[in-house]
Structure formats: C-alpha cells, structure tokens
Amino acid sequence: MKEAPLLEHLVELRTRLVRCLIAVGVGFAACYAFAEKLLGILLKPLMDVMPGGSKLIATSLPETFFTVMKLALVAGAFVASPYIFYQLWKFVAPGLYKEERKIIVPVAVATAVCFVGGALFGYFIVFPFGFKFFVDYAADYITVMPTISAYFSLAVTLLFAFGLIFELPVFIFFMTSLGLVTTKTLRKFRRWAILLSFIVAALLTPTPDAINQLLMAGPMVVLYEIGIWVSWFVDKSRKEEKAAKEAEEAAKKAPGDTAAAQPTAEATPSDTESRAG
Numbered sequence: 553m554k555e556a557p558l559l560e561h562l563v564e565l566r567t568r569l570v571r572c573l574i575a576v577g578v579g580f581a582a583c584y585a586f587a588e589k590l591l592g593i594l595l596k597p598l599m600d601v602m603p604g605g606s607k608l609i610a611t612s613l614p615e616t617f618f619t620v621m622k623l624a625l626v627a628g629a630f631v632a633s634p635y636i637f638y639q640l641w642k643f644v645a646p647g648l649y650k651e652e653r654k655i656i657v658p659v660a661v662a663t664a665v666c667f668v669g670g671a672l673f674g675y676f677i678v679f680p681f682g683f684k685f686f687v688d689y690a691a692d693y694i695t696v697m698p699t700i701s702a703y704f705s706l707a708v709t710l711l712f713a714f715g716l717i718f719e720l721p722v723f724i725f726f727m728t729s730l731g732l733v734t735t736k737t738l739r740k741f742r743r744w745a746i747l748l749s750f751i752v753a754a755l756l757t758p759t760p761d762a763i764n765q766l767l768m769a770g771p772m773v774v775l776y777e778i779g780i781w782v783s784w785f786v787d788k789s790r791k792e793e794k795a796a797k798e799a800e801e802a803a804k805k806a807p808g809d810t811a812a813a814q815p816t817a818e819a820t821p822s823d824t825e826s827r828a829g
Contacts, residue, residue: 572635572640575639576632595703608697622708633663633668638656642656666719670716678768679707725786733783753765753766753772756768
C-alpha cells in the first residue's frame with residue numbers, strides 16, 4: 553500500500569521527462585536549420601571586443617561541427633522551455649492548493665519568461681563587459697585566440713546561470729506553496745540574501761571586477777524582493793482558501809447539530825405528559 557503511490561509518482565515523472573525530451577528534440581530539429589546563424593549571434597559579443605580581423609580557432613576537424621550541433625540542442629531547449637516548465641509544474645501540481653493549481657499555465661509561462669529573460673540579460677548586459685575585460689587584460693605581446701568549443705562552453709554556462717538566477721521569484725513561489733517558507737521568514741532573511749547574492753555573483757561572473765558583480769548581484773536582490781511579494785500573495789490566497797474551507801465545514805456541521813437537537817426538544821412534551829400521568 554505504501555509503495556503504490558511512490559511507483560505512480562515515478563511513472564508520472566518518467567512520462568513528464570519523456571515528453572520534455574521529445575519537446576527538446578523537436579526544438580533541436582527546428583533550430584538546426586539555422587544553427588550557423590545562431591552561432592554568429594552567440595559569437596557577436598566576443599567578436600565586437602576583439603581586435604579587427606580576429607577569428608576563433610578550432611583545434612580539431614569535427615570541433616566546429618559538434619559545437620554547431622550542441623548549439624542547436626541548447627537553442628531547442630530554450631525554444632521548448634515553456635512546455636518543459638509546464639510539464640514540471642504539472643508534476644508538482646498535486647501538492648498545491650486548488651487555487652494554485654488553476655494558475656499552472658501562467659506560472660509555467662512566467663517560469664519560461666524568467667529563464668529566457670535571465671539568459672538575454674546575461675547576453676546583452678554582462679557579456680560585453682566581461683569579454684571586453686578579458687580581451688583588454690591580454691598584454692600587447694599576447695594574441696587572444698580562443699577556441700570555438702571553449703567559448704561555447706563559457707557562454708552557455710553563463711546563459712544557464714543567469715537563466716536560473718532569474719527563476720528566484722518562481723522558486724520562492726514554489727517553496728511558499730509547499731509551506732516550506734513564509735513571507736515573515738523571507739523578510740527576516742533579507743540581509744543574508746543580499747550578502748549571498750554578492751557571494752554568488754562573485755563566483756559566477758566571468759570577471760573579478762566590481763561592475764560585473766553588481767550587474768549580477770543587483771538583479772538578484774531585486775528578484776528576491778519580488779519573491780517576497782509573490783510569497784505574500786501566496787500566503788494570502790492560502791489563508792483565504794483555508795478560511796473558506798473552515799466556513800464550509802462549519803456550515804455542513806450546523807444542520808446536523810440542529811437535527812440532533814430537535815428530537816430532544818420534541819421529547820420534552822412527552823416527558824411532561826408522562827410525569828403528569
């Protein structure tokens with residue numbers, strides 16, 4: 553009896569993961585047609601700060617081919633991210649309240665928007681500053697010649713890092729919905745959250761300068777504040793739904809109490825008559 557629910561959850565998880573993989577495969581097939589153009593877009597922040605005429609190099613024959621394939625796969629994952637997050641939220645939906653389950657689709661879309669928005673923030677804001685720092689750091693007697701695979705690994709790692717960081721409000725929504733955190737706890741933890749944001753920024757930013765760290769830590773602090781408001785709305789909805797359930801249960805019990813009390817009231821005259829007789 554105890555193993556059945558666990559097995560059902562595992563089967564459902566497998567089904568969701570298979571659907572996500574199929575969605576990524578469809579996205580990969582769609583993005584592979586113009587993967588070379590995507591590669592040019594990915595290289596643009598670096599090529600804009602490198603000396604004129606510079607090019608990236610490949611140290612092996614299949615390096616460029618496999619890099620293009622991996623880029624198409626990553627792009628396919630980004631394209632399929634709304635469906636992927638929808639499947640993940642559907643998996644955790646049974647643990648949510650009824651009102652929270654109704655907004656699964658908007659939450660899945662918001663999750664995808666935050667993820668893609670974080671990646672775009674890293675691409676347009678952080679990449680130019682970070683890559684310029686690395687290129688300018690090289691001395692006059694050093695020629696910067698990065699390999700295509702090394703740049704791809706760095707760029708994709710940063711894109712996913714910023715995408716995950718921008719999921720902070722959604723993560724707080726999830727934790728609050730499960731009752732693991734409250735608005736009061738988040739407000740109490742605010743100072744530590746700011747400190748942790750700068751520590752994470754120092755570890756993830758590609759450069760050690762303060763500007764790039766602020767570009768990552770600043771949004772994290774703002775996102776944490778947004779998460780506090782999200783938690784407040786979740787707590788409010790949970791309290792309202794709990795109060796409604798309690799009122800409904802009280803309304804169901806009230807007629808039963810009245811019916812139980814009615815025979816006693818009717819028995820009183822008979823008792824009086826018997827006593828009189």
